[in-house]
Amino acid sequence: MVDLSADLGFIKLKNPVIPASGTFGYGEEFQTFFDLDILGAFVLKGIYKNPRPGNIPPRLHETAAGLLNSIGLAGPGAEELVNIIKRVAGITHTPVVVNVCGEDDEEYLEVAQIFDALDEVAMLELNISCPNVRAGGKCPAQDGQHTYRLVKLIKQNTVKPLIVKLSPNVKDIVSIALSAEEAGADALSLVNAYLGLAVNLKSRAPVFRNVFAGLSGPAIKPLALKLVYEVARQVAVPVIGIGGITCGGDVLEFILAGASAVQTGTVNMVEPAASVRILHEIETQMQELQIKNLEEIRGELKI
Amino acid sequence: MVDLSADLGFIKLKNPVIPASGTFGYGEEFQTFFDLDILGAFVLKGIYKNPRPGNIPPRLHETAAGLLNSIGLAGPGAEELVNIIKRVAGITHTPVVVNVCGEDDEEYLEVAQIFDALDEVAMLELNISCPNVRAGGKCPAQDGQHTYRLVKLIKQNTVKPLIVKLSPNVKDIVSIALSAEEAGADALSLVNAYLGLAVNLKSRAPVFRNVFAGLSGPAIKPLALKLVYEVARQVAVPVIGIGGITCGGDVLEFILAGASAVQTGTVNMVEPAASVRILHEIETQMQELQIKNLEEIRGELKI
Amino acid sequence: MKEEKCRVVENININEKYYLMKLKTTTIAKDCRPGNFVMVAVSTTFDPLLKRPFGIFKSEPPYIYLYYEVVGKGSELMSRLKENDNLAVLGPLGNSFPVFRSENILLIAGGRGIVPIYFAAENYAAGNTLFLIYGAKSAGDLNLLDRIDSLPLKKTYLYSENGSTGKKGLVTGDVREIIIDNHINITFSCGPDAMFKSLNQELAGLAVENYASLEALMGCGFGICYSCAVKTRLGGYKKVCSDGPVFKLEDIEW
Amino acid sequence: MKEEKCRVVENININEKYYLMKLKTTTIAKDCRPGNFVMVAVSTTFDPLLKRPFGIFKSEPPYIYLYYEVVGKGSELMSRLKENDNLAVLGPLGNSFPVFRSENILLIAGGRGIVPIYFAAENYAAGNTLFLIYGAKSAGDLNLLDRIDSLPLKKTYLYSENGSTGKKGLVTGDVREIIIDNHINITFSCGPDAMFKSLNQELAGLAVENYASLEALMGCGFGICYSCAVKTRLGGYKKVCSDGPVFKLEDIEW
């Protein structure tokens, strides 16, 4: 029997599979597909203080093995999410992660504090990397100082473990990772979606109002895996790998590259029961490859 | 009738389709598939002064809608390439572009001068962006000062039009583009392959000896299109768009985003007669979209 | 709602780019209602990446029928499937047309919009009187007329934009008159956005309840990605996949 | 060499994961020679992106046969193709086994390495005396024996690693003896790299000319991408796709 557990230090997860923010709704929508208890954890769709309508459609454009999205963090606001979380906590014991968003530092803090105070929440994930909110895809994760300041602010005023979610659309992701770590991040998750462009030939305009949108899905896997490898080598806190993961083998690749756990994004949209399959594949592959537990291979990529 | 010609200022091409370096051999290999005269131009496989064996295999790994390559610029050296070019010039009137490589500035210059002196060569493309030669994928295009110095050196000592080929693996591609332009580049081509990682689960090692390799193909199109858009808005010299182009519609998207012409890479490996199809598609689509010539839409993306 | 491996029983090219696919399902056929749709895995690889939404044309447990138009690469791949091929199908998804008794219901279908309309006609005939307006660009797009002939419809009005079959004109051309003449109090409609727009204008002021089955770009089909947003007249967005696809026509901002 | 749209005439599951596909070509069948291969577009989408290389098993103009093993997603997609499906095929590619007269040729095939060997046996029988060693992991991997029976072979030696058919052991187990006993002066071989390695050792010192048909990871198949590099004993690389796939065994660094 292989041991699937994933150790983040501050918490030990049943396994390394964590459906990613924005691709797993509020969890409850997946109940009809499988028992949420099988997951390592799951991250709720990103939340602001107030309800947000999201971006003007189209919000989605398919590319080769990828997906450009410009959802714009549509959501019901923090107050309503509290109710949802209480409901969700009734149906599963799996740790729930809240993806904290904000227009400015103040809002980030306010949202973080609301969920920090909520027993049903296990961890916070600070989403400083959404490419679809500000013009040109700008986000705090592109600025080391802003990252440091914001992470510090949240850490000083909350008690729950804080995962900081990084953007690949930066000058130097390792330096941002180090800023977040220095400011007290308990873990780093990477990556959020890559900025991309699609053009509508008929209208001679970008497909998206925001011009750029976020690329996710299998297309980005080799790029994300590289960034996870680079960051994991440089930081001491656990890294959660994200980007184009679709199967058990992908998960093990990220672990070898240095991740302690992973988040699965787009695959959940495409195949709602993907987590069940992926968990099964991880187990089978670990047996085949004679890996007893994930710590045995984490970061052990032979260079 | 639509006008397919593509104006680079220093040269007017029959059309905007230019097979990219490393994916079109030395041109002659494609003779059995189509008449090379149909092309706008074509770029030969990158060349150093001396023959190079290339990297230790594996040199290739397929990803979702993409290709990681670590060929390592295998080639016969400049002297032999001169012979090849003379032979190729006998079979086509299409402008031939030499992709100039070097271990250091001196070698870049030496190689550039050899081909600058060759009548059969129409343009030089300075490959400062190959991800597969140095450890960690390092290349001169990651450093604005190095880019400036090198481009200036080449421009001061050669007379042929110089295209500078940029890397997407940089902190800020626009600033590198501006450095190259300021140093005298006659055109910019972008992008070269994206650095990515693949892991071999059986050996628990990276698939490639060099750890990272270059990602190309349809997977990168939305990312490359974004960079072309950003650069084309900021520079005055013509931009040649590269990245995941596989059809006529893709070419028009890059032109709308600001490219004056395009290079097609991976698609030539997958479908040797791709250029014929793409040219046909451009013509048909221009008719359908009522575009009389490419200048009419170049950079005219409605934001 | 579940992802099922379905077997292709037949996949017939009806006319030009239109196909009728019969699928053997496990539970979808017996659980579905008119208006419901399915998400079809048109490929087993990552290109295309997303499943594609298709309305259910008919249910005959354990079989469902999809009537679809080849418009791009996903539907093209689907058209190449053959008997005994398997494909993953998620469904049934979305809401459905409401059930009525003793009403005069006008069904309005533009092109492939016939899909949920046909399903509704087959299921909602009992107790109601049904009328149908069915129109498309040209005769080649106006298919399945023999099947429609055998539906329990009081009257059928056919249109084509180019006049190649039925009356020349738009589906919405005589809709007001038809409603008034036949004492219609309910409409069910499905078609392209342009049809809904003009329908919304034509129907303004009439004392009719109007239910429209919409299309939108879909990511997931089950309410979690927020891609399929449609703007409502009251402000804010609704999700076509899970709040719809059937909405009150006047609730949508056209 | 050309990219052709070929039609699948049949695609038969021979045994376990092995298939035999008959394709109708335009010119490939009449232009090809033993050792040549084709690049097959296993998908019409971008996933998988690259064509896949397969040796030509038999040519019967306008038909060619491919004998292939399902090992990954490309070959899996191929195995699902049915009669009358079309696919793009590039070929014939690569060099071929040299032609000899009046020689005792030993053909050595490991597993799916039977492909160019079979083609060679059919074409090079006239004027030569042919012997065959054919081995694989187990009986399930040692296929097409009835076809091989009808080849003009002087003698056939069958092996399986697990002893489930033929002699238990490796293809290369008795190769020295067989060569000496039968006065062999030429060998043609195809199989996995491990087979070539051991063959290279076994044959050392024997006065035999050895031609090996290699496999390598291929990008293009026609010599332009330099992916398929194989290290030669003289130093430097050769391209399996265009300098090969047939090389003198001893020229390769094993």
Ligand SMILES: Cc1cc2nc3c(=O)[nH]c(=O)nc-3n(C[C@H](O)[C@H](O)[C@H](O)COP(=O)(O)OP(=O)(O)OC[C@H]3O[C@@H](n4cnc5c(N)ncnc54)[C@H](O)[C@@H]3O)c2cc1C
């Ligand atoms: C609830 C619902 C029910 C539908 N029912 C049917 C049906 O019964 N029969 C049928 O033929 N079609 C139906 N459609 C439309 C069908 O989903 C699209 O035609 C299909 O997804 C196109 O896929 P493709 O890969 O062939 O085209 P693509 O290559 O993806 O795109 C080709 C063109 O189709 C448009 N398109 C792509 N996806 C959608 C989409 N989800 N909705 C609308 N337009 C799209 C694109 O903008 C583009 O112009 C329905 C759509 C929805 C949302």
Ligand SMILES: Cc1cc2nc3c(=O)[nH]c(=O)nc-3n(C[C@H](O)[C@H](O)[C@H](O)COP(=O)(O)OP(=O)(O)OC[C@H]3O[C@@H](n4cnc5c(N)ncnc54)[C@H](O)[C@@H]3O)c2cc1C
């Ligand atoms: C000249 C040549 C002739 C060949 N002839 C035959 C033949 O007649 N019959 C046959 O069954 N196979 C043949 N092969 C091997 C065949 O090309 C591979 O099995 C096939 O490409 C695998 O594709 P896939 O998508 O199914 O596997 P993938 O999913 O791409 O990979 C699955 C496994 O196969 C290995 N593999 C992938 N591509 C190749 C390749 N090009 N060469 C070797 N191994 C590879 C991978 O490393 C991996 O372990 C030949 C290969 C070459 C180079």
Ligand SMILES: Cc1cc2nc3c(=O)[nH]c(=O)nc-3n(C[C@H](O)[C@H](O)[C@H](O)COP(=O)(O)O)c2cc1C
């Ligand atoms: C439709 C969609 C919505 C997303 N919403 C969020 C979000 O609310 N917060 C966030 O941090 N990331 C969001 N993401 C990013 C994903 O969590 C993930 O980082 C990204 O998709 C890359 O992973 P993948 O390639 O596995 O999809 C979203 C992605 C998609 C596709």
Ligand SMILES: Cc1cc2nc3c(=O)[nH]c(=O)nc-3n(C[C@H](O)[C@H](O)[C@H](O)COP(=O)(O)O)c2cc1C
């Ligand atoms: C096999 C291969 C070899 C390449 N060799 C070179 C090269 O020699 N010089 C160069 O400038 N770019 C080289 N490139 C990069 C391409 O020219 C091109 O910039 C890149 O592949 C992106 O375009 P694509 O997505 O259309 O392939 C190579 C790419 C591939 C796939």
Ligand code: FES
């Ligand atoms: S398609 Fe995902 S929410 Fe509707």
Ligand code: FES
């Ligand atoms: S496969 Fe491209 S050179 Fe051989």
